[in-house]
């Protein structure tokens with residue numbers, strides 16, 4: 001979680017300075033969802049992300065250097081600098097891709113789960129998507145088909161209460177998103193997405209159900225982004241303004257998933273302040289190394305501009 005947070009925060013200045021050109025949807029505040037779920041998976045399982053997937057990529061075990069290089073659009077990036085922040089991929093470790101199209105990878109996750117069921121290889125596929133994706137028809141088609149075929153797929157809705165700048169109450173009548181899976185006969189739970197242990201437990205249960213042929217599972221994780229929709233702030237008027245109520249932001253800052261887990265570890269005597277400091281220092285070093293690597297890497301060659309582009 002710390003690796004994700006420090007990485008995200010390290011992008012803030014380069015974004016504001018214009019050094020990073022790709023639109024960046026930062027994941028600060030939502031780390032417990034990606035980490036809790038991915039900790040329940042193995043390298044052989046599959047993950048599909050969205051436009052806000054830095055956390056999914058890192059939690060699945062993606063290389064920090066390759067992610068930073070991709071965000072800086074360099075040849076050494078995980079998509080060779082062609083994709084940017086929203087096209088993160090690492091097939092070797094099961095991160096099969098992220099995409100900017102809202103709900104665009106849900107059917108791909110279902111397809112991966114179908115392949116796994118046909119091959120009987122025991123792999124589970126996870127589809128991470130936001131509350132905004134519940135407005136897309138493809139989600140409902142996938143819920144039905146996955147339920148019908150009992151596919152090993154976990155639908156993880158990261159409900160951060162907003163789709164761009166639209167509060168959830170203005171988008172839907174039923175704001176408990178977990179309810180939408182029940183009519184399809186899918187086991188569904190709403191969990192505290194800022195409590196990494198709760199997410200992990202729910203992830204383990206869901207993985208077990210899928211491996212036993214009792215999938216799919218739907219998890220709604222309640223969470224909140226600490227940064228703007230895209231970039232560090234909500235700059236919809238061209239200025240840095242966050243349209244979310246300050247009291248709401250303050251409330252969620254108190255539920256910071258990293259601080260909560262640190263406090264849990266400290267108060268239970270599972271870790272000392274000194275070891276926490278050591279971890280922070282190590283991760284800061286890793287992040288600094290990744291950014292230096294990205295900055296030193298070459299841009300894709302101009303003569304390769306149309307290579308890997310398919311029309």
Ligand SMILES: Cc1ncc(C[n+]2csc(CCOP(=O)(O)OP(=O)(O)O)c2C)c(N)n1
Nearest residue numbers: 052100101102130131132133160162163164
């Ligand atoms: C099909 C489609 N429609 C609209 C957009 C523009 N868009 C990008 S992100 C976004 C909102 C997504 O909200 P949510 O799914 O809740 O994810 P969050 O940004 O809150 O993590 C929209 C509407 C898009 N990328 N794709």
Ligand SMILES: [Mg+2]
Nearest residue numbers: 130131162163
């Ligand atoms: Mg949202």
